Amino acid sequence: xxxxxxxxxxxxxxxxIHHFHGGLRLKHHKKISCQDPVERPPLPDxxxxxxxxxxxDTAEPLVHVGxxxxxxxxxxxCQPCAAIHSPVSGIVEAIEDRPMSHPSGxxxxxxxxxxxxxxxxxRLAPLTDWLNASADDLIAQMQQCGLAGLGGAVFxxxxxxxxxxxxxxxxxxxxxxxxxxxxxxxxxxMREQPDKIILGARILRRALGAERVVIAIEDQMGIVQQxxxxxxxxxQSENITVxxxxxxxxxxxxxxxxxxxxGLEVPAGGRPSDLGLVCQNVATSAAVADAVTAGKPLIxxxxxxxxxxISHPRNFKALFGTPVSHLVDCCSGYTKDVARLVxxxxxxxxxxxxxxxxxxxxxxxxxxxxxxxxxxxxAEMPCIRCGECAxxxxxxxxxxxxxxxxxxxxxxxxxxxxxxxxIECGCCDYVCPSHIPLVDWFRFGKGELRKRARENxxxxxxxxxxxxxxxxxxxxxQERAEKMQRRKQLLKDKALQQDRIKASxxxxxxxxxxxxxxxxxxxxxGQSHDS
Amino acid sequence: MxxxxxxxxxxxxxxxxxxxxVMLQVLLALVPGVLAYTWFFxxxxxxxxxxxxxxALLFEFLMLRMRGRPLKPFINDYSAVVTAVLFALCxxxxxxxxxxxxxxxxxxVFAKHLYGGLGQNVFNPAMVAYVVALISxxxxxxxxxxxxxxxxxxxGLVDSxxxxxxxxxxxxxxxxxxxxxxxxxxxxxxxxxxxMLPEIRNTPLFGDFGGKGWEWIANWFAVGGIFLxxxxxxxxxxxxxxxxxxxxxxxxxxLADPDSNPLPLQHVFSGAIxxxxxxxxxxxxxxxxxxxxxxxxxxxxxxxxxxIRRWGGYPDGVAFAVLLMNMAAPLIDRYTRPRMYGE
Numbered sequence: 001x002x003x004x005x006x007x008x009x010x011x012x013x014x015x016x017i018h019h020f021h022g023g024l025r026l027k028h029h030k031k032i033s034c035q036d037p038v039e040r041p042p043l044p045d046x047x048x049x050x051x052x053x054x055x056x057d058t059a060e061p062l063v064h065v066g067x068x069x070x071x072x073x074x075x076x077x078c079q080p081c082a083a084i085h086s087p088v089s090g091i092v093e094a095i096e097d098r099p100m101s102h103p104s105g106x107x108x109x110x111x112x113x114x115x116x117x118x119x120x121x122x123r124l125a126p127l128t129d130w131l132n133a134s135a136d137d138l139i140a141q142m143q144q145c146g147l148a149g150l151g152g153a154v155f156x157x158x159x160x161x162x163x164x165x166x167x168x169x170x171x172x173x174x175x176x177x178x179x180x181x182x183x184x185x186x187x188x189x190m191r192e193q194p195d196k197i198i199l200g201a202r203i204l205r206r207a208l209g210a211e212r213v214v215i216a217i218e219d220q221m222g223i224v225q226q227x228x229x230x231x232x233x234x235x236q237s238e239n240i241t242v243x244x245x246x247x248x249x250x251x252x253x254x255x256x257x258x259x260x261x262x263g264l265e266v267p268a269g270g271r272p273s274d275l276g277l278v279c280q281n282v283a284t285s286a287a288v289a290d291a292v293t294a295g296k297p298l299i300x301x302x303x304x305x306x307x308x309x310i311s312h313p314r315n316f317k318a319l320f321g322t323p324v325s326h327l328v329d330c331c332s333g334y335t336k337d338v339a340r341l342v343x344x345x346x347x348x349x350x351x352x353x354x355x356x357x358x359x360x361x362x363x364x365x366x367x368x369x370x371x372x373x374x375x376x377x378x379a380e381m382p383c384i385r386c387g388e389c390a391x392x393x394x395x396x397x398x399x400x401x402x403x404x405x406x407x408x409x410x411x412x413x414x415x416x417x418x419x420x421x422x423i424e425c426g427c428c429d430y431v432c433p434s435h436i437p438l439v440d441w442f443r444f445g446k447g448e449l450r451k452r453a454r455e456n457x458x459x460x461x462x463x464x465x466x467x468x469x470x471x472x473x474x475x476x477x478q479e480r481a482e483k484m485q486r487r488k489q490l491l492k493d494k495a496l497q498q499d500r501i502k503a504s505x506x507x508x509x510x511x512x513x514x515x516x517x518x519x520x521x522x523x524x525x526g527q528s529h530d531s
Numbered sequence: 532m533x534x535x536x537x538x539x540x541x542x543x544x545x546x547x548x549x550x551x552x553v554m555l556q557v558l559l560a561l562v563p564g565v566l567a568y569t570w571f572f573x574x575x576x577x578x579x580x581x582x583x584x585x586x587a588l589l590f591e592f593l594m595l596r597m598r599g600r601p602l603k604p605f606i607n608d609y610s611a612v613v614t615a616v617l618f619a620l621c622x623x624x625x626x627x628x629x630x631x632x633x634x635x636x637x638x639x640v641f642a643k644h645l646y647g648g649l650g651q652n653v654f655n656p657a658m659v660a661y662v663v664a665l666i667s668x669x670x671x672x673x674x675x676x677x678x679x680x681x682x683x684x685x686x687g688l689v690d691s692x693x694x695x696x697x698x699x700x701x702x703x704x705x706x707x708x709x710x711x712x713x714x715x716x717x718x719x720x721x722x723x724x725x726x727m728l729p730e731i732r733n734t735p736l737f738g739d740f741g742g743k744g745w746e747w748i749a750n751w752f753a754v755g756g757i758f759l760x761x762x763x764x765x766x767x768x769x770x771x772x773x774x775x776x777x778x779x780x781x782x783x784x785x786l787a788d789p790d791s792n793p794l795p796l797q798h799v800f801s802g803a804i805x806x807x808x809x810x811x812x813x814x815x816x817x818x819x820x821x822x823x824x825x826x827x828x829x830x831x832x833x834x835x836x837x838x839i840r841r842w843g844g845y846p847d848g849v850a851f852a853v854l855l856m857n858m859a860a861p862l863i864d865r866y867t868r869p870r871m872y873g874e
Contacts, residue, residue: 255873268874334534339537341536344541347541350540353536354534382649385816387820390821395871398820400820433546435549440540
């Protein structure tokens, strides 16, 4: 199939359900956090807003310690990342390194704000007439409002939309497939705010220049489907379809979802936009609606607080910067046997050292696990090459071989066996009878590959520089030799001329002398001199 | 109030299974076949299984000690027991005890631990053990028993034990009374002597397809194998390729000359083909990793076995075939890497 046939097939997205390789059917554990309606927790005493919330660089703070900030005021800027805004009105108490919610577990620069309780908004600038606004204006509004993918990858929305527009997107896929166990924030959002999600989808579709919207949800989300298709916004819209897909982890992964909806694979090293597709999370779509029609920057999100380590699991609409401990307190605290705190789901989430880390754009779930949930760590055994990992790998890799290659420093093989295609979903890790922490190894391997690529690049650069210098030196030497040659020639010529002059003078003198003796010959001498 | 937690990488869920559970399920799957074996050939096999297991665990213990490895996880992984049971199933039920001892030493010390222990061995330890014993002690390794139904005299548990430990048969006439060539042996010597196949098969030693008793043991091994398939301990590619290649390759020979070439199903139900298809060639450590690779590996085992049976010096060739394919496995893996997502 060539690329135009691919795009033709991609335009059929959602009309038939396909399969992806491997994956796991996991217990959902979602109902426990879906019992109560979503509420805003009371304001915490302090909000800690990290300046690093996206893929990319840390933002520059735009405020100083002691400044009064308004709710929604921009407090961090980072080109070309998304902006960061104050979630409350209050006083900036500090700008310092604090524990962050970040996979690295390292503290980073945060703006610490003490709310004044007045909840005074900054002046908002909505694009009320968005139907007539240009795509550029819509994209600029997304950047100004700090929008980023709320599914967990936090890729800046404006950048994704601009790329999608430039590469002629025909279909927008809204990802409502929350395939990790325990997490239910997207489900609750779809139940409670279907209008906003569909409005956001229409705005995104316009900004992308796309024709269709496909909203993908899991097959067990019956209520969600009713909510979405029963909403007023849905009734007024055209070319929006809601598609149920079977709940197999990691179907919520962008590449797997595209495979399920179209039967196509995103080319290795490519992006969904190669197929004319753009994926956005449903929560991002709702945030787009808020940003464009109300001018509201992204300062809060739905967060699931759940797990057997939480007394009363539920979903919150939490401001960024709210400490995790505050949310847990609002769920009546931990249970007695809480053992581990995780941001994200049990398959891909990262552990928190302490619960004073804040909620950020990427925090979809706070999961407190009890001792029974995680079990004692067991001894790691050698790989017996049983191949379960390869059977469940959604990227159709051979994890057992990659592990062997990484541990034996066979980096060329690691590359050719496609480590970079690994999505770190954790399926291989979960099924491994030898309990090898495969995903940890693969993260390490990816880092090592990047490092080696950088080193190679540096070595290549150094080699080039050396060769250029060699060439330059040879050239200079050659030039110098030529110059010397010319100079020598010049001197030789000069000497020759001098000789000639001397000879002429000699002749002239001879002539004068001769004339003095015999004036009759003088004419001949003069002629010869002229010649 | 802030609270601290231990950190550990994802996934944050208890692991689904362990190496020990995998090995135990393999042992469990062998039970029906072993019971059938006992039913047809007497209790000798049970003694051999126990003997081999004890020696295997002993050498495993010594090697772990010498290599400074933790004892508990590796003794408890049952991999040495699986090796021992598979070996015991390949030797004559009344083979002397020291065969187990020497063979298990080769399996555990040389084939397993000198290559780096569990998961690192290139060759299937049970097959290394069997081949070492077969080549070194051909007489002891070929003194097979007839099925109980055909035996003039048979031995009970205590007598069997005494034969295994002392080598003395407590019956008038000694070994000659109780031992008999295997069906495959009879077949080979018969064909070589120029006799027609239907004539050879017309002895009580043969059943419907393979040897009497043997074919039923093979059936029960297949039942255990299907259990392993169901539990996804093994993948379908290896057994299908082994049995499929045996049938497909022997079919044209049989069609061309049914008088001197056995029926394909006779090949399948004779000797160790079924045991190998489900339990030996499926050893993940020494086999191939990709599905295509497993098909090639299994087909290789089947075809080499047929070649040895037809033209080789031994009546059966499964062990040699498995070891030869073990050697080829890394190369097969290299050329059968599955297509990656998006590639």
